Amino acid sequence: MDEKDDRRTRKRLATRQSISDTATRLFLERGFDSVTIDEIAAAADVGRMTVFNHFPRKEDMFFDREEEIQALAFDAIRKRGPGVSPIEATRKLAHDLVTQDHEFVMLSGDTSWFIKTAMASEALKARAREMRDDFTRALAIVLADTSNQPTGDPNAHLAAGLIVSTWNVAFSEAQKLFDRTRDAGEAKRCFLAVIDRGTAGAAAALAKTAYA
Amino acid sequence: MDEKDDRRTRKRLATRQSISDTATRLFLERGFDSVTIDEIAAAADVGRMTVFNHFPRKEDMFFDREEEIQALAFDAIRKRGPGVSPIEATRKLAHDLVTQDHEFVMLSGDTSWFIKTAMASEALKARAREMRDDFTRALAIVLADTSNQPTGDPNAHLAAGLIVSTWNVAFSEAQKLFDRTRDAGEAKRCFLAVIDRGTAGAAAALAKTAYA
DNA sequence: ATCCCAATATATACTGAGTATATTTAAGGG
DNA sequence: CCCTTAAATATACTCAGTATATATTGGGAT
Numbered sequence: 001m002d003e004k005d006d007r008r009t010r011k012r013l014a015t016r017q018s019i020s021d022t023a024t025r026l027f028l029e030r031g032f033d034s035v036t037i038d039e040i041a042a043a044a045d046v047g048r049m050t051v052f053n054h055f056p057r058k059e060d061m062f063f064d065r066e067e068e069i070q071a072l073a074f075d076a077i078r079k080r081g082p083g084v085s086p087i088e089a090t091r092k093l094a095h096d097l098v099t100q101d102h103e104f105v106m107l108s109g110d111t112s113w114f115i116k117t118a119m120a121s122e123a124l125k126a127r128a129r130e131m132r133d134d135f136t137r138a139l140a141i142v143l144a145d146t147s148n149q150p151t152g153d154p155n156a157h158l159a160a161g162l163i164v165s166t167w168n169v170a171f172s173e174a175q176k177l178f179d180r181t182r183d184a185g186e187a188k189r190c191f192l193a194v195i196d197r198g199t200a201g202a203a204a205a206l207a208k209t210a211y212a
Numbered sequence: 213m214d215e216k217d218d219r220r221t222r223k224r225l226a227t228r229q230s231i232s233d234t235a236t237r238l239f240l241e242r243g244f245d246s247v248t249i250d251e252i253a254a255a256a257d258v259g260r261m262t263v264f265n266h267f268p269r270k271e272d273m274f275f276d277r278e279e280e281i282q283a284l285a286f287d288a289i290r291k292r293g294p295g296v297s298p299i300e301a302t303r304k305l306a307h308d309l310v311t312q313d314h315e316f317v318m319l320s321g322d323t324s325w326f327i328k329t330a331m332a333s334e335a336l337k338a339r340a341r342e343m344r345d346d347f348t349r350a351l352a353i354v355l356a357d358t359s360n361q362p363t364g365d366p367n368a369h370l371a372a373g374l375i376v377s378t379w380n381v382a383f384s385e386a387q388k389l390f391d392r393t394r395d396a397g398e399a400k401r402c403f404l405a406v407i408d409r410g411t412a413g414a415a416a417a418l419a420k421t422a423y424a
Numbered sequence: 425a426t427c428c429c430a431a432t433a434t435a436t437a438c439t440g441a442g443t444a445t446a447t448t449t450a451a452g453g454g
Numbered sequence: 455c456c457c458t459t460a461a462a463t464a465t466a467c468t469c470a471g472t473a474t475a476t477a478t479t480g481g482g483a484t
Contacts, residue, residue: 008451008460015462036440047463058441129341154385154402158378158410165377166370166417173366190366198370201417205378205409220431220480227433248469259434270470 016054019044023061028113032062032121059127062118066131069104072097073135074142086143087212090163091199094170098188107178107187115175136164147210159202159211166198228266231256235273240325244274244333271339274330278343281316284309285347286354298355299424302375303411306382310400319390319399327387348376359422371414371423378410 022044026035037058041048055061073093080089097105106114118124140160144153170191178187203212234256238247249270253260267273285305292301309317318326330336352372356365382403390399415424 006452011451012461037442038440049464050462052442053462056442125345126338126342129345130338133337133341152388154381154406155409157385158381158406161377161381162374162410162413165373169366169370169373173369176364194366194370197367197417198374201374201413201415203413204416205413218481223480224432249471250469261435262433264471265433268471 015046015050019046019051019054020061020064023055027062027117032058032117032124057127059124062124063127063131070135070138072104073139077142078146080146085203085212086147087159087163087199087203087206090167091195094167094195094199095192098192105188105191107174107184107191109182112175112178132164132168136160139164143211149210155206155209155211159206159209162198162202162205166195166202169198170194227258227262231258231263231266232273232276235267239274239329244270244329244336269339271335274336275339275343282347282350284316285351289354290358292358297415297424298359299371299375299411299415299418302379303407306379306407306411307404310404317400317403319386319396319403321394324387324390344376344380348372351376355423361422367418367421367423371418371421374410374414374417378407378414381410382406 019040023035023040026040026043037051038048040061041051044051051061073090076093076096077086077089080086080092084092096102103111106112118128136157137160140153140156141151143149143159144151144156147156149156173194174187174191177190178184181187206212231252235247235252238252238255249263250260252273253263256263263273285302288305288308289298289301292298292304296304308314315323318324330340348369349372352365352368353363355361355371356363356368359368361368385406386399386403389402390396393399418424
């Protein structure tokens with residue numbers, strides 16, 4: 001009863017999409033902080049409350065694909081091959097994403113406007129940190145779950161923390177390098193180098209546990 | 213000319229302390245989010261703008277010792293013994309803080325109200341995440357600096373990320389355990405166990421670099 | 425003392441995100 | 455064609471934070 005294909009649902013999604021598109025355009029034109037909700041509502045030709053109806057927080061209009069990213073990681077862990085540790089599965093995921101030039105890696109001129117716009121706003125950086133925390137918590141649960149360990153196992157939280165920290169550093173260092181050199185190949189090598197180092201560290205930390 | 217001991221400075225600091233004390237009391241009584249700046253100003257018998265004069269953000273009235281904590285860590289790294297790696301120095305710091313029951317470790321009933329109040333507020337959690345990020349960035353600089361590596365060395369950022377992540381998990385897991393068992397000794401052992409594991413991982417990740 | 429300067433405190437008015445609530449509009453289902 | 459309900463909207467509010475102008479008060483000089 002949730003994903004019905006009736007006109008009501010179509011209209012709701014159309015309205016949502018229209019707001020999202022309008023907001024994204026304005027954010028890129030003038031920066032996140034200097035666009036107000038009222039402007040977005042006016043530009044999308046909807047009432048102010050309709051905006052909050054679809055996006056409880058202003059930041060939700062910018063980060064609209066959190067769940068997809070989480071699902072990508074959790075799938076990689078859940079569907080890993082036999083004999084592959086969860087930590088190794090995250091390393092493999094990083095390499096796969098880079099070799100198939102996945103859009104989420106965003107090491108190209110096409111997508112770095114997204115990073116730049118996000119990094120220019122304290123509010124968006126705060127939301128990104130919150131998402132990172134939520135992801136870390138959820139990752140710990142998935143790790144424990146797929147390794148037959150009790151929920152809340154401290155080692156699962158340590159593993160999740162080290163992995164997320166590694167990915168975070170890998171992303172930001174690769175992005176910095178790309179900004180400096182405009183060389184996507186070099187940036188990708190940097191990304192994977194950090195991933196490999198960090199993952200090796202996580203594996204060492206979790207040696208003799210179910211996670212490595 | 214900054215830390216003059218004249219009456220003007222004494223009055224300014226007294227006003228600041230009065231606001232801080234009043235705010236802390238109200239936060240603990242009724243929770244951070246349900247205390248307004250106006251109430252704090254009224255209770256401290258100062259004008260509203262005076263509050264913002266001393267504390268640009270509401271959260272600054274709660275977290276008032278960020279610099280002390282950072283200095284503690286940076287001193288431990290800067291003043292480490294010869295032949296001690298920076299990563300090992302952070303491990304040693306953790307053990308020292310626990311054995312001398314330092315107030316910042318806060319694994320006792322006296323201080324956990326602080327954690328509880330902070331964790332009950334999204335705004336305070338967001339500020340804590342921001343402080344964590346700032347600290348990680350500063351730590352990377354100190355690590356590179358005291359290891360004669362170039363500023364911005366990716367390995368320094370990886371080391372900083374892994375260390376901070378480890379401490380973060382150690383704190384929260386120990387806190388959770390203390391809440392469950394009310395056994396400070398057990399909580400401390402958990403704290404140090406996570407620290408040792410995570411630090412070993414960081415050292416492994418940074419093997420053959422200047423940081424381990 | 426008294427005059428001047430600068431730091432601090434304060435008053436007033438504003439912006440903008442987010443909430444609460446009531447009302448209207450329009451789609452689906454009998 | 456009604457009836458129910460989801461979605462959109464209008465209005466009014468709270469509160470943090472900013473801008474700016476003014477008042478107060480301590481320190482330093484003559």
